[in-house]
Amino acid sequence: MMSSTIQNISVHGGTGGPGGPGGNAGTGGGGGQGEGPHVTMVSESGVVNHMTFHNASVAFKDEVKTKNRKMCPLPVPSFTGRQEILDEIHQYFVQDLGSRKVFVLHGLGGSGKSQLAFKFVQQAQTSKRFSETYFVDATSEQTAESDLKLLPPATSEETAQEGLHWLASQQTEWLLVLDNADDPKLDISKFFPPSTSGNILITTRNPELCIHGADYKVSDMTLDDAKNLLLKLAKKKAIGDDKEQVAITIVKELHCFALAVTQAGGYIHACSSLNKYLELYKSSRDNLLQRAEVQGQGQYGLAVYATWDLSYQKLSAGSRTFLHICSQLHHQNIREEMFQKAALSEEELENPELQAIVNEMLTAIGGANQNWNSFIFLEIARELQSYSLIGQNIVDASYNVHPLIQYWSGTTISKGDMSKIVFTMIGLSVPWRFKLKDYTYRHSLIYHITQLFGRCKCDLDTYVADGIALVLFEAGHHEKAEVLRVAIVKRRKEELGNEHPDTLKAMANLAQTYHQQGRWSDAESLEVAVLEASKRVLGNEHPDTLKAMANLAQTYHQQGRWSDAESLEVAVLEARKRVLGSEHPDTLTSMASLAATYHQQGRWVAAESLNVAVFEASKRVLGSEHPGTLRVMANLAVTYHQQGRWSDAEGLEVARVRLGLGLGLGLGLGLGLGLGLGLGFRVRV
Structure with a gap:
């Protein structure tokens, strides 16, 4: 075998030995054994080596084989920063000399793992840390075995196992680099030399390889490193502060992702300016990330999207579907629970075609039609994690996906309005219950909902829109909730009529949205209409009629119309005690509201009496950490405060804050007055 750099090889015999002494009548004896053949190798640059040996065939083969052994590539010339990672690798390998050590660099394709490995090898060669470095392309079993065959001398059998055994026999501090071991089906441990050193x-x-030793997850570059890399490749010298700020903006848009920054720098150098690239990126992001025109960057010449396409082609159908869904969500806090609840929902969508698509996609990732298989979902998540296309937060078992992966996976979608499909799934998952776990779950959806809201806020199934509006309302996004609730009222009136119970519920929800925005006149107008219609259609003591009466009382309360508020609240409280019982959540809401009105009238003793009763009942019925219980606790603390009972007030407030912070409620001293438990105003349309 020959190295591709060798142009000419000449082999010629050595000089024969001197002849024996001549006899009286004859010639001298035969010549002695020669020195052995001379081998001269000539490369493009001239003579590479000239040597003399006796066993020409073996030594020649060994020399050529050694030159064919794959060398570890050099890092790209533009390699920048990341010294803290290099230092961590170095510190690991200088410990416990003589024992076997394995270090795993894992992360998303294009994050710079191989370049870090190459840079580490380069630095280690300078420090002479390792006696020899051997490089193996572990892309597949075939490439790995091919490289391993070249490790031992020519006298050995040419097999991968022989190469591993030979390496294991070397009593030196060698380094074996196994690069691009991305295939989850590949057992990388079979390429470890059988030794303890x-x-x-x-x-x-594949992060699963971390089980073999120490590891480091290679993610985004630091902002400073990414900026310096961009400017180095763009070759923009002597730039001012304004240009540096543009560079920072660019790398932020690229999420400081190594391969994306590398491509951007090359593009800017070739045909653009910093400002022009930023403008192009905002208008043509996908086109730029699909380009691969960076010269002299080795593996970094591959486009960002093309890098991930290689993994995408190997994914199962379910994994592709889940990746498409993730492309529409916020990049963090993606939970199995979202899809499980949607699959288990009994609600039928108004659009049969949309229902079929949603069911098809949910089935692909775990189930639909009131069925769910967690094993299927977890296997899909595991497969995506094995390619580093998603990550997992082990603390809360949620998943996350890099924003650039979201952009890319969005380009692989063939279905229609994926945003609407995913938004529908989220809406189907919203529970219409008001226990602590339900509030907590709805709170976890807010970032996904705000991410999707601008794309399809008005073209949603009514049930889905109602659930989305509830999440927005509870999270304080009242203007967004209003947009949905106005559309729901309009649709209900058109489809069901002005006094249908579902229309009245929709109007009540919209009125509460106005209430929370301080639009008392708008709220009052709707609430009066709802109350009068409810009395006619449902009767004076129907639960929905009592809710309408309580809502109107709250609006009077906020307007300072204490007498009007009190008369309605007393009537609601008495009716709810009769119809629902003394400890029903709606009854407790009425007690809290009446207590708040007494508070505003300066009737501290009456307010305290009701608040104490509500507080004790809430702990029994709802639990100590329920948002409604915490609001009542705040109300009671304010009542104590107004009476000068500082110690009692402080004790309650400290307890409330300690419990409430974990829920992200953000309640302060006195907030919650007039809102009661907040249970009587949330009705499903």
């Missing part, structure tokens, strides 16, 4: 550095997209 030696050093192995692995680069992979």
Whole structure:
């Protein structure tokens, strides 16, 4: 075998030995054994080596084989920063000399894992940390075995196992680099030399390989490193502060992702300016990330999207579907619970075609039609994690996906309005119950909902829109909730009529949205209409009629119309005690509201009496950490405060804050007055 750099090889015999002494009548004896053949290798640059040996065939083969052994590539010339990662790898390999050490660099394709490995090898060669470095392309079993065959001398059998055994026999501090071990089906451990010594550095997209040793997750570059890399590649010298700020803006848009920054720098150098690139990126992001025109960057010449396409082609159908869904969500806090609740929902959508698509996609990732299989979902998540296309937060078992992966996966979608499909799934998952776990779950959806809201806020199934509006309302996004609730009222009136119970519920929800925005006149107008219609259609003591009466009382309360508020609240409280019982959540809401009115009238003793009763009942019925209980606790603390009972007030407030902070309620001293438990105003349309 020959190295591709060798142009000419000449082999010629050595000089024969001197002849024996001549006899009286004859010639001298035969010549002695020669020196052996001379081998001269000539490369493009001239003579590479000139040597003399006796066993020409073996030594020649060994020399050529050694030159064919794959060398570890150099890092790209533009390699920038990341010294803290290099230092961590170095510190690991200088410990416990003589024992086997394995270090795994894992992360998303294009994050810079291989370049970090190459840079580490370069630095280690300078410091002479390792006696020899051996490089193996672990892209597949075939490439790995091919490289391993070249490790031992020519006298050995040419097999991968022989190469591993030979390396294991070397009593030196060697380093074996296993690069691009991305295939989840590949057992990387079969390429470890069978010894208790030696050093192995692995680069992979598969975090499961971390079980073999120490590891580092290679993610985004630091902002400073990313900026410096961009400017180095763009070759924009002597730039001012304004240009540097543009560079920072660009790398932020690219999420400081190594391959994306590398491509941007090359593009800017070739045909653009910093400002022009930023403008192009905002209008043509996908086109730019699909380009691959960076010269002299080795593997970094591959486009960002093309890098991930390689993994995408290997994914199962379910994993592709889940990736498409994730492309529409916020990049963090993606939970199995969202899809499980949607699959278990008994609600039928108004659009049968949309229902079929939603069911098809939910089935692909775990189930639909009131069925769910967690095993299927977890296997899909595991497959995506094995390519580092998603990550997992082990603390709360939620998943996350890099924003650039979201952009890319969005380009692989063939279905229609994916935003609407995913928004529908979220809406189907919203529970219409008001226990602590329900509030907590709805709170977890807010970032996904705000992410999707601008894309399809008005073209939603009524039930879905109602659930989305509830989440927005509870999170304080009242203007967004209003947009949905106005549309729901309009649709209900058109489809069901002005006095249908579902229309009245929709009007009540919209009125509460106005209430929370301080639009008392708008709220009052709707609430009066709802109350009068409810009395006619449902009767004076129907639960929905009593809710309408309580809502109007709250609006009077906020307007300072204490007498009007009190008369309605007393009537509601007495009716709810008769119809629902003394400890029903709606009854407790009425007690809290009446207590708040007494408070505003300066009737401290009456307010305290009601608040104490509500507080004790709420703890029994709802639990100590329920948002409604915490609001009542705040109300009681304010009542104590107004009476000068500082110690009692402080004790309650400290307890409330300690409990409430974990829920992100943000309640302060006195907030919650006039809102009661907040249970009587949330009705499903």
